[in-house]
Amino acid sequence: MILFAQSAKNRIPLKYGAIRLEKRQDEAMKRFRRNRLGAFIHWGLYSIPGGEWKGKMYMGAAEWLKEWAKVSSNEWMSLMEQWNPTDFNAMQWAKMLKEMGVKYVKITTKHHEGFCLWPSKYTKYTVANTPYRKDLLGAMVKAFNEEGIDVHFYFSVMDWSHPDWRSTIKTKEDSVAFVRFLKFTDNQLRELATSYPTVKDFWFDGTWDSSVKENAWWTAHVEQMLKELVPGVTVNSRLRADEYGRRHFDSNGQLMGDYESGYERRLPDPVKDLKVIRWDWEACMTLPENQWGYHKDWSLSYVKTPLEVIEHIVHAVSMGGNMVVNFGPCADGNFRNEEKIMMESVGAWMKKYGKCVYGCDYAGWQKQNWGYYTKNEKDIYMVVFNVPYSGLLLVKTLKGVEIEKAILLNGDELKIIELGREAYHVKMPDDDPGEPFVIKLVVKEKKETVDKYRDALI
Numbered sequence: 371m372i373l374f375a376q377s378a379k380n381r382i383p384l385k386y387g388a389i390r391l392e393k394r395q396d397e398a399m400k401r402f403r404r405n406r407l408g409a410f411i412h413w414g415l416y417s418i419p420g421g422e423w424k425g426k427m428y429m430g431a432a433e434w435l436k437e438w439a440k441v442s443s444n445e446w447m448s449l450m451e452q453w454n455p456t457d458f459n460a461m462q463w464a465k466m467l468k469e470m471g472v473k474y475v476k477i478t479t480k481h482h483e484g485f486c487l488w489p490s491k492y493t494k495y496t497v498a499n500t501p502y503r504k505d506l507l508g509a510m511v512k513a514f515n516e517e518g519i520d521v522h523f524y525f526s527v528m529d530w531s532h533p534d535w536r537s538t539i540k541t542k543e544d545s546v547a548f549v550r551f552l553k554f555t556d557n558q559l560r561e562l563a564t565s566y567p568t569v570k571d572f573w574f575d576g577t578w579d580s581s582v583k584e585n586a587w588w589t590a591h592v593e594q595m596l597k598e599l600v601p602g603v604t605v606n607s608r609l610r611a612d613e614y615g616r617r618h619f620d621s622n623g624q625l626m627g628d629y630e631s632g633y634e635r636r637l638p639d640p641v642k643d644l645k646v647i648r649w650d651w652e653a654c655m656t657l658p659e660n661q662w663g664y665h666k667d668w669s670l671s672y673v674k675t676p677l678e679v680i681e682h683i684v685h686a687v688s689m690g691g692n693m694v695v696n697f698g699p700c701a702d703g704n705f706r707n708e709e710k711i712m713m714e715s716v717g718a719w720m721k722k723y724g725k726c727v728y729g730c731d732y733a734g735w736q737k738q739n740w741g742y743y744t745k746n747e748k749d750i751y752m753v754v755f756n757v758p759y760s761g762l763l764l765v766k767t768l769k770g771v772e773i774e775k776a777i778l779l780n781g782d783e784l785k786i787i788e789l790g791r792e793a794y795h796v797k798m799p800d801d802d803p804g805e806p807f808v809i810k811l812v813v814k815e816k817k818e819t820v821d822k823y824r825d826a827l828i
């Protein structure tokens with residue numbers, strides 16, 4: 371449960387709690403916020419078996435196959451002998467993702483299995499010791515940056531390959547081993563931050579075990595260390611714990627890290643969960659129900675349509691959040707067809723309507739069932755997903771706000787019917803666009819407006 375922010379008087383003193391009470395407002399954070407749309411890349415040894423081990427198909431998340439099939443670490447790591455993504459072309463990936471309209475990419479530098487996509491000098495389990503040999507992470511950072519795409523590093527603290535990793539600390543030996551493990555992790559993080567200094571964000575995962583929670587000091591230290599090494603870098607809330615073992619939000623209900631990263635494969639409710647607009651947040655989602663890494667068989671899972679993905683993106687932005695769409699490339703370096711189609715379809719829509727996504731935020735107007743509002747400075751966007759039978763889109767403004775014009779992005783004006791009491795109908799265009807579309811509202815504020823609706827909900 372998230373505790374709500376308390377008054378200063380009731381706040382308990384915390385050594386490892388939140389380091390600020392408001393949203394971060396420097397340029398780097400604003401850029402993170404403006405970007406709004408990102409992609410996730412889950413790529414590692416698990417992409418080779420693709421959910422199948424010794425002839426048996428496991429339908430759980432492919433990147434967890436080592437656990438499902440109870441494979442020893444040695445046997446799992448022998449997959450490195452087969453790691454040779456000869457079709458991998460970083461520039462091609464960057465171009466495809468740029469076409470999709472993503473402004474940043476989160477790359478799994480190391481997932482739970484422990485295999486590193488960069489030639490880390492702190493473990494033998496890296497791309498350098500595979501037939502491929504070359505630094506995959508470096509190639510991606512270079513290509514994405516050349517295409518103007520920001521790079522974020524996903525990093526799993528939990529590392530199944532490391533003998534000193536512990537999920538719980540039960541003995542003195544465990545505790546000594548875990549201290550070594552934290553040192554190893556610091557080394558890897560410092561290595562990443564200094565070898566790839568254009569990195570914009572560290573996104574931590576695998577931090578839920580009691581071993582990490584009991585070392586709250588370390589989570590605070592990592593945040594600080596990375597911020598000293600990479601000016602402006604952002605860090606997700608999932609890294610952090612306070613001394614009472616609270617994660618994401620500290621014991622005073624304040625967000626730790628720079629943005630909340632708990633929205634995984636789900637989104638806050640646009641009416642009931644408006645409290646999220648108090649902080650920055652980012653959601654991530656898979657195309658099938660729960661596959662992040664490449665799985666050979668998607669037949670038993672519902673796979674989202676481009677329309678649903680577009681709606682998720684707009685839904686997130688309408689509540690002041692970012693959306694990250696996951697891709698799990700094949701081990702040879704190709705994306706599966708479903709993913710390519712997704713990139714193209716989302717990209718085509720973003721090219722036409724991206725104005726209602728990039729740089730946009732929560733608008734503060736009462737949600738209507740035709741879709742979502744977003745806002746960029748004074749412009750309010752209606753993003754219409756459902757067309758009512760009447761062809762009339764109901765809009766309720768805030769007190770003192772009048773609608774002067776409703777315009778399609780091609781410049782065509784739509785008819786507005788004033789209903790009184792801050793309500794209007796905007797008439798659908800004569801030619802139904804046949805896809806989610808955007809109407810820009812030009813508004814006039816009569817006087818200082820108060821966001822009563824929002825205030826009532828949070």
Ligand code: FHN
Binds near residue numbers: 575
């Ligand atoms: O266990 C991982 C999972 O494989 C995937 O990486 C997701 C991405 O958010 N994070 C973990 C589950 O929360």
